[in-house]
Amino acid sequence: xxxxxxxxxxxxxxxxxxxxxxxxxxxxxxxxxxxxxxxxxxxxxxxxxxxxxxxxxxxxxxxxxxxxxxxxxxxxxxxxxxxxxxxxxxxxxxxxxxxxxxxxxxxxxxxxxxxxxxxxxxxxxxxxxxxxxxxxxxxxxxxxxxxxxx
Numbered sequence: 001x002x003x004x005x006x007x008x009x010x011x012x013x014x015x016x017x018x019x020x021x022x023x024x025x026x027x028x029x030x031x032x033x034x035x036x037x038x039x040x041x042x043x044x045x046x047x048x049x050x051x052x053x054x055x056x057x058x059x060x061x062x063x064x065x066x067x068x069x070x071x072x073x074x075x076x077x078x079x080x081x082x083x084x085x086x087x088x089x090x091x092x093x094x095x096x097x098x099x100x101x102x103x104x105x106x107x108x109x110x111x112x113x114x115x116x117x118x119x120x121x122x123x124x125x126x127x128x129x130x131x132x133x134x135x136x137x138x139x140x141x142x143x144x145x146x147x148x149x150x
Contacts, residue, residue, distance in 0.1 A: 009036070009090050016069040028062050030054055032071065036091065040106045041075040041083035078141065079103030088135075095137065099144035106144070114138075 013032055014024040034051045035042065044063070048056050063084055066072040071090065075083045078100045085091065085107075093115075095108040108114075122136040 012090060013066075013071050016071055017065070020069055022065055022069070025062075027054060027058055028066065031059060031062050031066065032086065035072065035084060035086050038085070040104070041077075041085040041096070043081045043083055047084070075105055076139075077103045077105050096139045097144070098139050098141050099147055100141050101143055101147035101150075104144045104146075108138075108140070 010024070010029065010032070013028075017024050017028070030051050031047065031054060034047055034054070038046075038050070042050070044056060044059055047059050047063075048054055063072055067074065067084075070087055072084050073087050075085055075096065077083055078098055079102070081103055083105050088094070093110045095110060095114075095118075097106045097108055098104075118136055118138050123133055126133040
């Protein structure tokens with residue numbers, strides 16, 4: 001069962017939805033809590049399995065709305081399955097480990113040493129190409145523990 005989110009996160013989601021004349025319904029709240037409780041980005045089947053009260057068609061429809069208002073983001077993997085997680089402003093900055101065999105995506109906490117190294121490297125690359133750096137993402141590709149054993 002999803003763990004309760006802080007009131008401030010729910011308020012932020014409600015405000016973002018209100019800006020586009022949408023309501024923060026019980027099912028949207030359940031979807032947000034399911035994503036928050038997960039230790040990694042989830043596929044639609046994983047979301048539905050985690051929250052049996054959430055019909056698959058409703059999950060798709062509400063995910064689209066939550067993506068549009070910046071509450072949820074789609075995380076690219078190495079397979080055809082979309083994976084979804086809460087936006088970093090709501091969940092916190094992190095990176096991903098991506099399995100090139102099964103497509104599993106796991107979160108990597110953003111430690112201070114990792115962020116310093118990545119920030120310096122990202123700034124160098126963006127400066128070299130004339131970009132103004134706004135944010136960075138770091139995905140590592142490899143084999144998850146299950147695929148390594150197989």
